[in-house]
Amino acid sequence: AMCVNDIVVQGAEPLFFLDYFATGKLDNAVATQVISGIGEGCRQAGCALVGGETAEMPGLYSAGEYDLAGFTVGVVEKSKIIDGSAVRPNDTLVALAASGPHSNGYSLVRRILAHTKSDLAANFDGGTLGSALLAPTRIYVKALLALMREIPLHAAAHITGGGLPGNVPRVLPRGTRAVIDSRAWQWPSVFRWLQEGGNVEEMEMYRTFNCGLGMVLVLAPENVEESLRLLTINGEQPMIVGHVEAHDGEPEVVLLK
Known part of the structure; x- marks a missing residue:
């Protein structure tokens, strides 16, 4: 949500998303819920979940902890980028x-x-x-x-x-x-x-x-x-x-x- 909202304000249409899920020991039930949620977010944004990375790093994360990151790529014609230059008093x-x-x-x-x-x-x-x-x-x-x-x-x-x-x-x-x-x-x-x-x-x-x-x-x-x-x-x-x-x-x- 944060990624796609950040690029749409510049006029860009999100195309795809990739995620990174890191944990000490993979809990399949938790990972399934997380990825399912990401998939639903992509559906709402109209973009594709094209891949990602799952990393197990014992010793770096306590039991039950995980780290989640991701990024999206979108497209907009250069002439249509929204950069605030059109803003005028009385808008x-x-x-x-x-x-x-x-x-x-x-x-x-x-x-x-x-x-x-x-x-x-x-x-x-x-x-x-x-x-x-x-x-x-x-x-x-x-x-x-x-x-x-x-x-x-x-x-x-x-x-x-x-x-x-x-x-x-x-x-x-x-x-x-x-x-x-x-x-x-x-x-x-x-x-x-x-x-x-x-x-x-x-x-x-x-x-x-x-x-x-x-x-x-x-x-x-x-x-x-x-x-x-x-x-x-x-x-x-x-x-x-x-x-x-x-x-x-x-x-x-x-x-x-």
């Missing part, structure tokens, strides 16, 4: 809902779990606390490719480590900044639980987690209505969260409260 920011913390902030999550002595099997928001914290990262590839076939996308930010303040400025040109209205969406309950359980300041939450927004798209105002329609029919939950404005200096995010 609109449209965000796509996240499925949970995605794949970032788990060092802090573990500290909060240890501090609160929480039971991962406890009931939470219609499921369990564990399932809320470990909800699979949403894959936005097919919806974004469908959008880009119809609408020129000025920029797109995949909200990963660093949250909104760390990722949105990276796709903006110098002389602009993003103004995001934090009242435009509600944090999913898992983020409020993390904030309260860890007594985490709000800005630290924004710097660590996606806080419910997995993608932020930059669109010309005249294309927003049609973009919202296309994203919705392709299964996403889009919302207008702000705009771009002129700014002297390096790109930044201003969060309105």
Whole structure:
């Protein structure tokens, strides 16, 4: 999910994925579950799982531990690479809902779990606390490719480590900044639980987690209505969260409260 989301924001269509699975002693049941999950992710992204590497390294990993890595390769016409150069003041920011913390902030999550002595099997928001914290990262590839076939996308930010303040400025040109209205969406309950359980300041939450927004798209105002329609029919939950404005200096995010 992280790999394909990272390249689709540049306009690229993922072609294939390779994985690397390393452990002390191979547990076939665990490996089967992991590879099955990777296969499902590739299906959602429309790319092929063409191979990978499984390594057993006794002494390097404790019992039950494994390391997982991977990479994807995609393709985009050079003239269609999305690099943020088309962004202009008054462009609109449209965000796509996240499925949970995605794949970032788990060092802090573990500290909060240890501090609160929480039971991962406890009931939470219609499921369990564990399932809320470990909800699979949403894959936005097919919806974004469908959008880009119809609408020129000025920029797109995949909200990963660093949250909104760390990722949105990276796709903006110098002389602009993003103004995001934090009242435009509600944090999913898992983020409020993390904030309260860890007594985490709000800005630290924004710097660590996606806080419910997995993608932020930059669109010309005249294309927003049609973009919202296309994203919705392709299964996403889009919302207008702000705009771009002129700014002297390096790109930044201003969060309105």
